Each structure stands twice: as C-alpha cells, then as structure tokens.
Amino acid sequence: MRKLWLPGAAVALIVLVAVLAPVLPLMDPIRQDVANRLAAYVPGSPMGRDEFGRDVMSRLIWGARSSLAVAFASAAIAATLGTALGLLGGWFRGVAEFLAIRGADVVLCFPPVLLALLVVTLLGPGTGTLILVLSVLYLPGFIRVSFAEVLSARGQDYVEAVRALGARTPRILLRTVLPNIAGPVLVQVSLAVASAVVLESGLSFLGLGVVPPTPSWGLMIRGARATMEQAPMLLVWPCVALTITILAMNLLCDAVRDLADKRGGGGAPKLRLVDRLLPGLFPAPEGPRPLLDVQGLTVEIAVPGGIIRPVEDLGFRLDPGRTLAIVGESGSGKSMAATAIMGLLPPAARVAAGVARFEGEDLLRMPEPARRRLRGGAMAMVFQDPMSSLNPVHRIGDQVAEAIRAHRDVPAAKASAEAVALLRRVGIADPERRARAYPHELSGGMRQRVMIAMAIANKPRLLIADEPTTALDVTVQAAILELLAELRREEGMGVVLITHSLGVVAEVAEDVVVMYAAQVVERGPVERVFARPLHPYTRALLAAVPDGDVEPEGIPGVVPRPDSWPPGCRFAPRCAFATAACATPPALEELQDQAVRCVRWRELSA
Amino acid sequence: MWWLAKRIGTSLLLMWVVATIVFLALHMVPGDPAEMLLSTGGAMPDAYAIAELREKLGLNRPILEQYGAFLAGLTRGDLGASLVDDYPVAEEIALRLPRTLELILAGTLIAVTIALPAGTFAAVRQGGAFDRAASATAAVLQAVPVFVLGTLLILVLAQWLRWMPAGGYTPFLENPGRHLLLLSLPAVAIAKGLAATIFRMTRASVLDALSRDHVRTARAKGLTPQRVLRRHVVRNALIPVTTVLGLQMGTLLGGTVLVEYVFNWPGLSTPLLRAVEARDYPMVVGIVLTVSGLFLLINLAMDLIYAALDPRITRG
Numbered sequence: 014m015r016k017l018w019l020p021g022a023a024v025a026l027i028v029l030v031a032v033l034a035p036v037l038p039l040m041d042p043i044r045q046d047v048a049n050r051l052a053a054y055v056p057g058s059p060m061g062r063d064e065f066g067r068d069v070m071s072r073l074i075w076g077a078r079s080s081l082a083v084a085f086a087s088a089a090i091a092a093t094l095g096t097a098l099g100l101l102g103g104w105f106r107g108v109a110e111f112l113a114i115r116g117a118d119v120v121l122c123f124p125p126v127l128l129a130l131l132v133v134t135l136l137g138p139g140t141g142t143l144i145l146v147l148s149v150l151y152l153p154g155f156i157r158v159s160f161a162e163v164l165s166a167r168g169q170d171y172v173e174a175v176r177a178l179g180a181r182t183p184r185i186l187l188r189t190v191l192p193n194i195a196g197p198v199l200v201q202v203s204l205a206v207a208s209a210v211v212l213e214s215g216l217s218f219l220g221l222g223v224v225p226p227t228p229s230w231g232l233m234i235r236g237a238r239a240t241m242e243q244a245p246m247l248l249v250w251p252c253v254a255l256t257i258t259i260l261a262m263n264l265l266c267d268a269v270r271d272l273a274d275k276r277g278g279g280g281a282p283k284l285r286l287v288d289r290l291l292p293g294l295f296p297a298p299e300g301p302r303p304l305l306d307v308q309g310l311t312v313e314i315a316v317p318g319g320i321i322r323p324v325e326d327l328g329f330r331l332d333p334g335r336t337l338a339i340v341g342e343s344g345s346g347k348s349m350a351a352t353a354i355m356g357l358l359p360p361a362a363r364v365a366a367g368v369a370r371f372e373g374e375d376l377l378r379m380p381e382p383a384r385r386r387l388r389g390g391a392m393a394m395v396f397q398d399p400m401s402s403l404n405p406v407h408r409i410g411d412q413v414a415e416a417i418r419a420h421r422d423v424p425a426a427k428a429s430a431e432a433v434a435l436l437r438r439v440g441i442a443d444p445e446r447r448a449r450a451y452p453h454e455l456s457g458g459m460r461q462r463v464m465i466a467m468a469i470a471n472k473p474r475l476l477i478a479d480e481p482t483t484a485l486d487v488t489v490q491a492a493i494l495e496l497l498a499e500l501r502r503e504e505g506m507g508v509v510l511i512t513h514s515l516g517v518v519a520e521v522a523e524d525v526v527v528m529y530a531a532q533v534v535e536r537g538p539v540e541r542v543f544a545r546p547l548h549p550y551t552r553a554l555l556a557a558v559p560d561g562d563v564e565p566e567g568i569p570g571v572v573p574r575p576d577s578w579p580p581g582c583r584f585a586p587r588c589a590f591a592t593a594a595c596a597t598p599p600a601l602e603e604l605q606d607q608a609v610r611c612v613r614w615r616e617l618s619a
Numbered sequence: 620m621w622w623l624a625k626r627i628g629t630s631l632l633l634m635w636v637v638a639t640i641v642f643l644a645l646h647m648v649p650g651d652p653a654e655m656l657l658s659t660g661g662a663m664p665d666a667y668a669i670a671e672l673r674e675k676l677g678l679n680r681p682i683l684e685q686y687g688a689f690l691a692g693l694t695r696g697d698l699g700a701s702l703v704d705d706y707p708v709a710e711e712i713a714l715r716l717p718r719t720l721e722l723i724l725a726g727t728l729i730a731v732t733i734a735l736p737a738g739t740f741a742a743v744r745q746g747g748a749f750d751r752a753a754s755a756t757a758a759v760l761q762a763v764p765v766f767v768l769g770t771l772l773i774l775v776l777a778q779w780l781r782w783m784p785a786g787g788y789t790p791f792l793e794n795p796g797r798h799l800l801l802l803s804l805p806a807v808a809i810a811k812g813l814a815a816t817i818f819r820m821t822r823a824s825v826l827d828a829l830s831r832d833h834v835r836t837a838r839a840k841g842l843t844p845q846r847v848l849r850r851h852v853v854r855n856a857l858i859p860v861t862t863v864l865g866l867q868m869g870t871l872l873g874g875t876v877l878v879e880y881v882f883n884w885p886g887l888s889t890p891l892l893r894a895v896e897a898r899d900y901p902m903v904v905g906i907v908l909t910v911s912g913l914f915l916l917i918n919l920a921m922d923l924i925y926a927a928l929d930p931r932i933t934r935g
Contacts, residue, residue, distance in 0.1 A: 121869075127910050131903055214766075256759075394839045406930060416841075
C-alpha cells in the first residue's frame with residue numbers, strides 16, 4: 014500500500030493544481046509583455062518570463078491542464094470504446110471477435126508517433142485531432158485486455174450461474190462480467206494516461222499537437238530551445254515538470270498493477286532467532302555407518318503473518334542399498350524436507366535446526382561449494398514434474414551430458430556418448446535419435462526416464478525421488494517404479510522415496526516414515542507398520558488404499574495449513590479416536606524398532 | 620521451413636493491410652479530402668486549388684482504380700511524388716533511410732549492451748545496492764520523454780560544458796571521427812527508453828526463470844552457479860525479452876522522429892515533419908509505409924530470434 018500512496022498523492026496533487034488553474038491567483042498565461050522578455054525574475058513571476066514575456070509559472074500550471082485534459086479525455090474514450098468492443102468480441106465470438114481483435118492488430122502495426130503524424134496531416138493539428146489519434150492508439154490495449162478477461166470470465170461459475178438463472182446477455186455483461194474485469198481495465202487506463210502525456214508533449218514539441226498560444230509543456234520546451242543560451246531555466250522548468258509527472262504516473266501504474274495482480278503482500282518480518290539444536294548431541298548410531306542420518310530437521314519460512322514451519326523435528330536413518338519411503342498427504346512437508354537435505358530450498362525457506370549426515374558429514378553445515386560437488390554426484394534427486402523440471406530449450410542428450418561434465422572432466426563427445434548409453438540404460442528406445450529431441454517432444458514417462466538418467470549419471474550412492482510418478486499416467490507409474498527398483502539393485506544406491514501412495518511404499522520400500530503436518534507421526538519397517546499400524550493416521554491412510562472390491566474409506570477433512578495448526582495433536586481434529594488427552598502435543602515415542610507420536614497408541618492397539 | 624513461410628506470409632499480409640488503411644484514410648476524411656488538406660486555420664481554400672489537388676491525387680478517378688494504381692506503384696517501389704515540389708517520394712526516402720537506420724542500430728546496440736547484463740545482475744542480486752540503484756535509474760529514464768532527454772543533453776553537454784557539438788551531421792566518409800561524435804548523443808537519447816525497458820524485462824524475466832523447476836534440476840546436478848545462470852537461466856529468460864523488444868521497437872521508431880528533430884540529424888524525420896506541416900500527403904504516406912514496413916520487418920526478425928531460442932515454437 015505504501016507504494017500506492019506516494020505516487021498517488023503526487024498525481025492527485027498535479028491533477029488538483031491543473032483543475033484549479035482558473036481559480037488560482039495566477040497571471041494570464043497568454044498575456045504578452047515584451048518589455049520583460051526572458052526576465053529571470055519579475056515580481057509576481059517567481060519563475061520568470063518567457064520569450065514573449067509571459068509568466069512561466071502560470072504557463073506551467075495551465076500547460077499541465079491542457080496535457081492532462083488531452084490525456085484523460087483520450088484514455089476515457091479508448092477505455093469506453095475498447096472495453097465495449099472487447100466485451101462484445103469475447104462474449105459473442107465469431108464475427109465480433111474477428112473485427113475487434115483484427116482491428117486491434119492493425120492499429121498495432123503502426124509505430125504510434127507515425128500513425129499520429131499521418132492523422133495530423135489529414136486533419137491538421139489541434140486538440141481535437143490529438144484526442145482522436147490518442148484514443149485510436151490506446152484502443153487495442155483495452156480491446157485485448159477486456160477480450161481476454163471476458164473469455165476467462167465466461168467459463169467462471171458465477172457467470173454460468175447467472176446464465177442458468179436466465180439472465181439476458183446485456184445484463185450479464187454489464188452487471189456480472191464488467192465489474193469483474195474492472196481491475197485490469199483500470200490498470201490499462203493508468204497506462205494509457207501516462208503514455209498519452211508523453212505522446213501529447215512529443216507532438217506539441219514538434220509543433221504538431223496543441224496549437225499556440227495555448228500553453229503546453231511540449232510547446233514550452235520547443236519555444237525555449239531557441240533561447241537556450243540566454244535563459245536555460247526556461248527549458249529546465251517544463252522538462253522537470255513533465256518528467257516528474259510521468260514518473261509519478263508510471264509509479265502509480267506499477268502500484269495499481271501490483272494491486273490488481275494481488276501479488277502485493279506486505280514485507281516479510283525479519284526472521285526470529287530460534288534456538289538451534291546443538292549438532293552432535295545425539296549419541297553416535299551403532300552398527301554400520303548409515304548412508305543418510307537425519308535428526309531434528311526443522312525448516313522455517315517467513316510469511317507476512319509470521320513464521321511457519323513446514324518441517325519440524327524430522328528424523329530418520331537410511332542404510333546403504335536400502336529404500337526408505339516418506340509418506341503423507343500433500344501439505345505434510347515431505348517434499349520440503351527432501352529439498353532441505355539436497356540444499357535446494359527456495360530462497361524464502363531456511364533450515365532452522367537439525368543435522369543431515371551424508372556418510373558422516375553434515376550436509377546442512379557444509380559450505381555450498383562442497384555440497385554442490387555432492388549434488389548430482391554422490392547424491393542425486395528426481396523431481397515430481399518431469400516437464401517443468403527439464404529445461405525446455407536444450408536437447409535432452411545435452412542436459413544429461415551436462416550432468417556428467419559437471420562432475421567428471423570428460424571431453425564433450427565422450428559425455429554425449431555416455432549420455433546416449435544412460436538413456437538406453439533407463440529404457441529409452443532409439444536413444445541416439447532421442448538424445449537430439451527437446452523435452453516437449455517426449456511423453457511424460459519418457460521425460461521421467463530422462464530425469465532418472467540424469468540423476469544416475471555419476472553413479473550416486475543416494476537417490477532422493479520426490480513423487481517421481483505422481484505426474485504420470487497410471488500405466489507408466491509402474492514402469493518407472495520398476496526401473497528405480499532395478500537401478501537400486503544393480504547400482505546399490507540408497508533411495509529415499511517420497512510419495513503419498515501406500516501402494517507404492519508396500520511395493521518398493523523397506524522402511525517407512527509417515528509424516529503429518531510437518532511432523533513424523535510413525536516410523537518403522539514397512540512390514541511392521543503395515544501389519545500393525547500404531548498411529549490412527551497411518552491406519553486411516555491404510556484404510557484409504559483401494560483393496561480389491563472394498564471401497565476405500567477416505568480420511569475426512571484436509572491437512573491443516575502450516576499457519577493454523579491445532580495446539581495439541583495435529584491430527585486430532587480429523588481423528589476418530591481423539592479424546593481430551595489429545596489437546597496436549599504428544600511426543601514421538603521411540604519403541605524397539607518403531608516410533609509413534611500418539612498418546613493413545615497403547616490402548617488403541619490393545 | 621513451413622513455419623517460416625507462414626510467418627513471412629503473415630508479415631506480407633499485414634503490410635498489405637497497412638497500405639490499404641493508409642490509402643483508405645484519405646477517403647475516410649469527412650468531406651472532400653483535397654479541401655481538407657488545403658484548409659488551414661478555417662479559411663476557405665479557393666476552388667481552383669482544390670480542383671488542381673484533386674487532379675494531382677487522382678481523386679477524380681473511380682476509387683478502385685485509384686487503389687489498384689496505388690498498390691501497383693507500391694510493388695514497383697513507386698510511392699508517388701511530393702505535392703510540394705514533385706520530387707519522387709521513393710528517392711527522398713532512399714537518401715534518408717540509411718541515416719535513420721544507422722541511428723536506430725546504434726541506439727539498440729547501446730541499449731542491449733548496457734541493459735541485458737545490468738538486468739541479469741540486478742535479478743541475481745535482487746534487493747542489493749546495484750539492483751536498487753539500477754531499478755531507480757531505469758524508472759527515471761522511463762519517465763523522461765526522449766525529446767526532453769535530448770534537449771537536456773544538448774543544454775548540459777553542448778551549451779554549458781561545451782564538450783559536444785549540439786547536433787548536425789557529417790558523412791562518415793568525409794570525417795569518420797566527427798560522424799561518430801555527432802552520432803553519439805542522438806544514439807544515447809534513442810537508447811534510453813529501450814534500455815530502461817530491456818532492463819526491467821530482463822530483471823523480471825531472470826527472476827522468474829530463477830524460480831523454475833528446471834533450474835532446481837540444474838542445481839541438483841551440481842552445476843556451478845555461473846553455469847546454471849548462463850545455460851539454464853539467462854538463455855530461458857531471453858525468450859520473453861525478445862518479444863518485448865520487438866513490440867518496443869514501435870516506440871523506438873517514433874522516438875527516432877523526435878530525436879532526429881532535436882539533434883538536426885537529417886534522417887527520415889526532416890522530410891516527414893516538413894511534409895506533415897505542408898500537408899504533403901504522398902510524402903507522409905511514403906514515409907509512414909516505410910517505417911511501418913521496417914517495424915514489421917524488425918518484428919519478423921525478433922520472431923526468428925525467438926524461434927532460435929525456443930525450440931518449442933517451430934517444432935511444437
């Protein structure tokens with residue numbers, strides 16, 4: 014809002030002064046006084062006199078009046094006509110659409126100043142011509158904006174609803190559609206006014222706009238050029254007035270646009286210093302050194318309302334060659350945890366606490382260059398959406414080869430050959446030809462195979478797969494999981510598989526971590542957890558898996574948002590077994606080889 | 620290839636539409652166009668002059684015949700003759716166009732060299748000192764009208780500091796040094812609007828590209844930050860910038876008229892402004908058609924660059 018305030022006030026002030034020009038105690042802007050030609054100061058004329066002895070301050074203010082009158086008039090005409098044309102075109106389509114849109118395209122074929130000069134030649138200079146030309150120039154903007162908005166509004170539920178009620182077309186357009194496209198049209202109005210001021214002054218400067226002796230900033234600059242040597246300030250005043258006006262208008266445009274886009278949002282508050290868990294406080298694990306050992310991982314994001322924690326106190330341990338699944342509904346924080354471990358968190362998020370030891374070294378405290386050498390090398394990641402995760406402008410063979418050359422010093426030709434071999438390895442037929450394809454030329458399953466080829470390019474020991482099959486067709490999902498399982502067996506990688514599907518977990522994973530609302534609610538070996546789920550949420554998830562002819566029982570409700578977590582057990586509001594005891598936050602209880610976060614687990618599993 | 624042929628076809632079609640609009644404009648004027656062109660300041664032009672002008676413009680022939688002759692002339696490169704001195708419009712344009720093109724090219728070059736790296740750097744260090752300074756500069760530059768900047772440059776550099784000549788033109792072959800010196804100020808003035816726009820677009824586009832999934836993939840590969848930026852951010856970010864660049868050229872071409880006037884650069888704007896003042900319709904039409912054609916050509920070139928940058932366009 015602050016962004017709107019200052020330029021808004023400036024523009025309002027300029028408009029106010031221009032409107033009030035006739036009643037302000039100013040000298041007559043066109044009365045000549047040759048005796049005081051170019052006088053730098055005359056009582057009553059603080060800015061001096063121009064080449065005809067006219068009062069400069071008065072001319073500046075009256076100049077604003079003529080510039081703004083032209084600008085507002087033409088913007089208003091263009092807005093009314095353009096919006097009407099766009100509405101009709103978007104609503105009726107067919108001929109109306111053709112005329113409105115093609116008409117707009119034709120105007121856009123001309124550079125604006127040249128179209129203006131053409132019309133001035135025909136009609137002669139003057140305020141009327143200016144308004145006509147400027148209205149025509151800004152017409153396309155309004156047509157396009159309102160056309161696009163109507164098209165999208167047509168399909169909206171509220172419009173459908175009014176239509177179903179039997180409302181007549183003009184009524185729908187005026188009462189339902191128009192108010193909803195007001196935002197973008199308003200943005201367009203502010204753009205048109207600002208740009209009209211520029212064009213008006215330019216044409217007046219060329220002597221082809223406002224006709225003398227009417228004062229105008231463009232004309233004042235034109236006149237002052239001749240006497241630049243004797244009276245430079247005469248030139249500076251209108252230049253400054255014009256620039257400040259346009260600057261204020263542009264800033265106001267930006268602010269209005271931001272507001273209409275609803276992207277504004279207040280500034281995020283400074284991050285609060287949170288007690289960090291001391292690393293190394295936990296006893297060293299016994300047995301073989303784990304591949305990945307995560308403890309107390311907490312991620313924070315600063316949002317306008319405060320700080321949210323999409324991941325809280327996450328812990329798990331993965332041994333080499335094994336597969337661990339992290340399960341949960343969307344919004345449980347599982348993907349955020351994976352990106353935190355890889356060091357790929359979006360800028361707004363940061364790790365607030367915890368350790369993530371990869372082969373004994375803490376990834377979270379490692380300097381970025383060292384972590385970068387691990388990423389794509391010893392540890393790799395496959396993402397959810399293979400379309401957006403591949404760069405659309407590079408050939409896939411190059412993108413795979415790039416992963417190779419990022420970690421090994423091999424010649425380009427050898428890397429390309431290796432990329433082809435990798436593509437073959439992940440089951441892409443005709444890899445020589447496919448390597449030259451762009452991502453959009455492949456199917457979804459094929460793209461995910463490319464992502465996997467990229468991830469295994471440097472024989473990683475850890476692979477994190479973030480919902481690798483969610484964006485794919487059901488038939489392709491099984492093939493991709495099969496490929497991952499096969500690669501794991503052959504390469505001996507440890508795999509962290511993030512998924513919301515328990516079916517997938519049962520098929521490929523040995524250990525499972527169940528997450529709910531940023532917390533681990535249950536953890537253990539897959540066979541144990543599936544046979545004897547301890548947490549009501551795990552039970553509900555298992556019940557929701559389609560099994561033969563039995564209709565799955567969905568879990569009622571959704572995962573609460575990170576800014577509105579229940580004070581006690583976070584699952585309590587959706588839990589069928591919740592009691593008064595659930596109002597206090599439960600701790601994660603470690604059993605022999607299982608862990609659970611529920612105060613009632615003992616009585617429930619009895 | 621098919622795509623290219625289609626795109627060129629569209630450009631030719633648009634050129635034809637532009638020519639037709641320009642032709643029709645004369646006939647859409649309320650009343651007699653000849654009378655309209657001759658009337659200045661409300662005084663009734665005399666009947667003899669009107670009749671003579673009607674004859675000159677061919678207004679007495681059937682409109683379809685006029686249109687046919689106009690289009691046939693265009694295809695031969697014949698744009699008619701000036702109403703003022705009967706000088707062929709095409710010859711005047713052939714003399715002036717190279718000078719205007721030189722100015723546009725120099726301005727674009729300056730704008731791109733400064734604004735592309737600046738926009739990228741500002742985005743990478745978003746919110747930093749450079750970003751804030753450069754963004755503020757771009758906002759101010761965008762607000763200064765091109766003729767105001769030109770005039771102020773003359774006032775400060777030529778009038779007060781006397782570092783530069785105030786304007787004019789010397790052929791390159793006559794005196795290359797002076798030619799470039801005279802070129803520099805108008806080129807800078809032309810560059811300003813384009814530079815401000817390219818800067819803002821590049822900055823926004825790079826910021827957008829930085830948040831893309833494929834950039835995360837590139838980082839997940841372990842690429843160095845420099846390489847991620849060069850191959851996976853800037854390359855992708857340039858695609859929207861070229862589109863805006865093409866559309867901005869319309870403003871740039873208009874700005875050239877003003878800049879040439881301010882700096883006395885004898886390009887197309889001199890005969891254009893003279894013709895507008897004298898209501899010399901054929902001359903104005905010739906120049907407007909030339910510049911609009913140039914605009915369409917630039918946009919065609921931008922589309923080709925766009926296609927080269929984005930494989931989805933021609934293959935999708």
